[in-house]
Amino acid sequence: MDTENPLGQFLRARRALLRPEDLGIPAGTRRRVAGLRREEVAQLAGVSADYYVRLEQGRERNPSVQVVDALAEALKLEEDAVTHLHRLARPTPGRRRRPAQRERVSPNLLRMMAAWPDTPAVVLGRCLTVLAANPLGEALFDGHTYGGDLVRLVFLDPDARDFYPDWDRVAANTVAGLRAAAGADHDDPRLVEVVGELSIRSETFRRLWARHDIRQKTHETKRFRHPLVGELTLHYETLTVNSAPGQQLVVYQADPGSPSEEALSLLGSLTADAAPPRSRETTPQTPAHHRPPPHEPGA
DSSP states (O other): OOOSOHHHHHHHHHHHHOOGGGGTOOOOSOOOSSSOOHHHHHHHHTSOHHHHHHHHHTSOOOOOHHHHHHHHHHTTOOHHHHHHHHHHHSOOTTOOOOOOOOOOOOHHHHHHHHTOTTSOEEEEOTTSBEEEEOHHHHHHTTTSTTTTBHHHHHHHOTTHHHHOTTHHHHHHHHHHHHHHHHTTOTTOHHHHHHHHHHHHHOHHHHHHHHHTOOOOOOEEEEEEEETTTEEEEEEEEEEEOTTSTTOEEEEEEOOTTSHHHHHHHHHHHHTTTOOOOOOOOOBTTBOSSOOOOSSOTTO
16 A cells, blocks of 8 residues: 555545536546546645645645645545545654554443443444444344454455445445544554455455545444344444544444334344453454455455
């Protein structure tokens, strides 16, 4: 994964996604690039074309806050992407690569999750691996090759498209969430590992990663087709774990009185004797997953 010029990569990717006609720019008949031309972005942002070219090529690495805001407006970025662009344009000085450490979940958080027998809950690491889950959270993702790794589950598990009825939307959101979780730390060994593997094994992942979409995992309604209890429509909320930066607590709920609540209750009864939640320690050398299948699901 090329990390030499992340700002330029982001600008090129987002420029390619915009359609000139949506911005009132005549598309013309001799357009050789997808999306906007460099000079068109420069004009919309109120900077010179030469300056914008230097930004994309990595020859200019210190744009002002005002220029970054103007570029964000020109590229029609959403809030999470604007924040990401500012991080890329003005990285924290003197940041040193820390040795890779195990991701551990606080015992207090594990006890809290154990006190929710009717509510699926999982703790995710920086690359969306499942670091811990209560019994119902474990049961929700059980039965898959990659039940402990949500990115690989989506793109490599042979049952993924059946498990997620809205697979296309889930896939796009998963990649955008992975970028958000990684932030500007592009050379994180865990991120390099997962992006490298998925880029080789999944054409869909490779295409979505190249878009540079970025979206925090916050709240959403998601459909599952569980092998034991059938269709589930669950709402989830994602909470950051302040005591462990990079970790996210994801809690799922069904609408009261709905068929999904009944199915979730049935799933809970089937896992009533499951072990209490425990932390799954992961490192770049010992990722929490099995050996991958030969290609992405449905390919």
